[in-house]
Amino acid sequence: MARRNDKRSRLVTAADKLFHEQGVSTTTLANIAQLADVPLGNVYYYFKSKESIVLAVIDYRRKLIQAQFDELNGIDSTLVRLQTLVRQTTAHSEQTANFGDALGSLCQELGKQGGQIAAAAADLMQEIMNWCEKQFVSLGKGEKAKQLAMILLSSLQGISLLTLTFKNATYTNQQADYLVNWLETV
Amino acid sequence: MARRNDKRSRLVTAADKLFHEQGVSTTTLANIAQLADVPLGNVYYYFKSKESIVLAVIDYRRKLIQAQFDELNGIDSTLVRLQTLVRQTTAHSEQTANFGDALGSLCQELGKQGGQIAAAAADLMQEIMNWCEKQFVSLGKGEKAKQLAMILLSSLQGISLLTLTFKNATYTNQQADYLVNWLETV
């Protein structure tokens, strides 16, 4: 059972990395199996199709984001909590310059295809949106909280795309500075 | 010669549509040929590879954007010029909800692969960035013009992604309202 989970999780993290770096459709099961050091045919013992691997990756992403929120929720000040979320994006700005934002890429690629997979990725983005909205409510923004969450999230996603496009991590870092200030004036 | 250009341009517009709706890597030459009503084998008389079709599509996108800027440049007020750019995004908000932003999708998908194609798509995004920066300079924003262009463009790209993700054109429309006001307070 330990070994089963071990191979399964190795496949998921390998798929997550490759989906982020190359995109879902250009990543083959052979790529994933090789990176996870699992024989190709064995992949189908753990996942019945490529689609189910994508779902497992989205679930893995959900856990990563949940852990991030658990950490953020430990911060007393709501303003600092939001500012820390923004600051955290700069930690991977080099990775963003090379491959973009992992969730944003998934939503962009899968969103067009529609179906169950797109919905699963959208759910995850919605969770982030909800968390942000909750923070703005906590800041007393009331009815404006939803729109503020939309502005913040779209700014973060947009700058990730520009950072990837221009292959320049500085964009993410500058935007983070701007947004940290913006949060204080909102 | 007329026929040559006719088939060629039919292939380019078909590819442009399919790349936008399905993504580049999932679109096959057979898909493009069928939509353009050109036999599959004949595609290679006009393009030596799929990659060269992608480059032609980016070039086609460049002309579309150039035409858009030609129109915008006819507007006297710089502020109204920028506001019109923002308002224009709402014209395709339904399409955005289904397939995202055409150029943004290209940059997202191709950006990871790197190489000549990614650079061509980035060039196009840079042209938009430059145009926006020029407007902010014209508004007397001086050194801040570059950052303001970045903020505007990332907001537009980010909201396109969220509009696609949540399959809701309202996001684009609300963000346009917000940005039109923001432009006045900047």
Place this chain on the structure above:
DNA sequence: GTCTATAGGCAGATAGAC
């Protein structure tokens, strides 16, 4: 549970008749 071998299909690209 694990892995090899391979089926079956479709992709990009080419050859060559017309």
Place this chain on the structure above:
DNA sequence: GTCTATCTGCCTATAGAC
């Protein structure tokens, strides 16, 4: 210039030995 037929290789998925 145009189009049919096809090559070659890779991809997802399965069969079945161990």
